[in-house]
Amino acid sequence: MTDKYQARRAALLEEIYELIDKEGYEALRVRYLCGRLGISTGTFYHYFPEKYELHQLLYRRIDEYFQQRVQPRFTDDEAANLMLFAECYGEYCMQTGVAATRCFMALPLQPQGDELISDRRPISRLLEGILERGKSKGQFRCSYSTRDCARYTMVVLRGFCSDWAKRDGGYDLVEVIRRFFPISLTGLQG
Amino acid sequence: MTDKYQARRAALLEEIYELIDKEGYEALRVRYLCGRLGISTGTFYHYFPEKYELHQLLYRRIDEYFQQRVQPRFTDDEAANLMLFAECYGEYCMQTGVAATRCFMALPLQPQGDELISDRRPISRLLEGILERGKSKGQFRCSYSTRDCARYTMVVLRGFCSDWAKRDGGYDLVEVIRRFFPISLTGLQG
Amino acid sequence: MTDKYQARRAALLEEIYELIDKEGYEALRVRYLCGRLGISTGTFYHYFPEKYELHQLLYRRIDEYFQQRVQPRFTDDEAANLMLFAECYGEYCMQTGVAATRCFMALPLQPQGDELISDRRPISRLLEGILERGKSKGQFRCSYSTRDCARYTMVVLRGFCSDWAKRDGGYDLVEVIRRFFPISLTGLQG
Amino acid sequence: MTDKYQARRAALLEEIYELIDKEGYEALRVRYLCGRLGISTGTFYHYFPEKYELHQLLYRRIDEYFQQRVQPRFTDDEAANLMLFAECYGEYCMQTGVAATRCFMALPLQPQGDELISDRRPISRLLEGILERGKSKGQFRCSYSTRDCARYTMVVLRGFCSDWAKRDGGYDLVEVIRRFFPISLTGLQG
DNA sequence: GATGAATGAGAGTTCATTCAT
């Protein structure tokens, strides 16, 4: 049954995320992973035909997180929404763990050049929505286009998260974002 | 003779930097490297006991670059100096190449937990100097401490460079920094 | 019920032959096979306890083909019969496909050393019948025994078919046999 | 030194041929091979970057054998030369062993479609030379072109050798060729 | 100083087969 398959896959994935968190993606060897999961390599490949699939899923997950958990909390104040967006981005990284953050912040692009980091991903469109509405409400008055502002925001946020991962998660990322992201916010508000 | 040894090592290093630039650190196999260098693996290990040493040297290099090439160009205008700092950081990445940038922006932390990314590295002290003087000259009026401002600046700059590397160097990084860094500069000036 | 079992097995076999034809025996993975057949691996193993069984059946099939399709077309002219035999052998290979031909021409001997390539197989007895009658009718006057002539004929025919398979079926095998087998026929007629 | 490398490679190759003979090419696993050779897998790959190379070499070897050992024994009698050619082909197979013969008679073509079984290989040109001269001397009067005759001859010889390998080398191949090849010779002489 | 042959653990992945449901 496909449902059963999907359920088992999802269950394994949860455990796998924890292990990626502890060990990192590249360092996580399939054999070791299977040992920790208590399954055979054959079973692993039954559910994840390629190791790389694990990596891809990290990207999809943040999209889901933002669509399901963050978006509903948006209000009419777009500056506040942007701040929430930033905080949640950090929160997600902290929940995901250092190693996984490192991996999905930093891993070289995949050969196929797929759309994983594309600006067209749901999370990017969410961000553009905030900025768009903010502009029309007069909350953001900087001269850059919505697209440019979104990209700048993502660049800065990824900068924060990378730093946090580089320093092995040795501080409270959300707090740092809450403290320093306003510098960027000021710039965006013009 | 130690001098001869050091000279040879430095000469090899120059060539190695170019290769890391082209191929990236991880993808650069020792055997291939030796082939391109026209030396045997034995000789390579004579000068660089571990491959990882090459990686460490990438960090030291940017310090030298900033001390020797950038600092002399500083003027009395600290905001201009900060802008120059940001542009040169991007310039350095573009010269260093995509793969090497990716590597030294993004690579997982060093096992030994050394001081490579430390805030005490020369490049950080250079940046703090700009901000320190800027504050006393009244050019930067934001409420954050010098250390905090420096760190925020580095976070943003690494964000820019990571993005560039993630997108395979598909645009002019210096131009993008020149265009968007002012958003952050505005925030820092308060 | 055994009859139902046999019927299903035969039906599956027909489809399997086509797939072996397209993909070859070795390259045909059980999982893929099952996918194409629309059955589960469990079901496959219910009907064919070992994959190797498929391979064995390829040999039995040519015997059936010659007994049911070729023999009825024999006439009184044994030289013509021999030519027909040769052409049909090629025709069978072309119908069976390159990969399957390769496989049943060339595959290493079966572990169990069974009688699959034995001179006692029906197809060999058919050939010997032609030569026997041809000798008594004075059509074949060469000095070799019937058994020897039959064996020589099979060697040559397998040579043709192997070559065709080696060249990936890049030419009309029947035409080539029709053109070149007479060289051998001449030798056999003495 | 390249000479040393080539010498070692050749020495290993000799041992490898014996093992291919015993075990066959496909069944000969690299690990097992290394175990028998007393070398590490790394060393194996140092000398033979791909396993497939072993297979390629089997083809080159027969070319060398014919050029160095057989050609010098040719005389003015081209029918005798053709007979010698056939016998030596069998002799080579017997020396090479059953499994290796099976392998190089029968293995499916390599993906790259290289020239291993090409009619342009030295051994083919040798054979064509015999037939060419035989024609001009009036020894071969059949109506087929030289190219066609050569190809027919190879088809027949490969038929003999395949049969021998299929029957696990259970008889004297050279003797069988000596006895039955004349049937084909008759056909070629027209 | 310089060489490069040798190492070997370890990588990701495959696939015929089993068996509880």
Added chain:
DNA sequence: CATGAATGAACTCTCATTCAT
């Protein structure tokens, strides 16, 4: 009868590093 999740030994090949020459 039928399923398909589970198995795990086995596969080819990689590559940083060592060390006798």
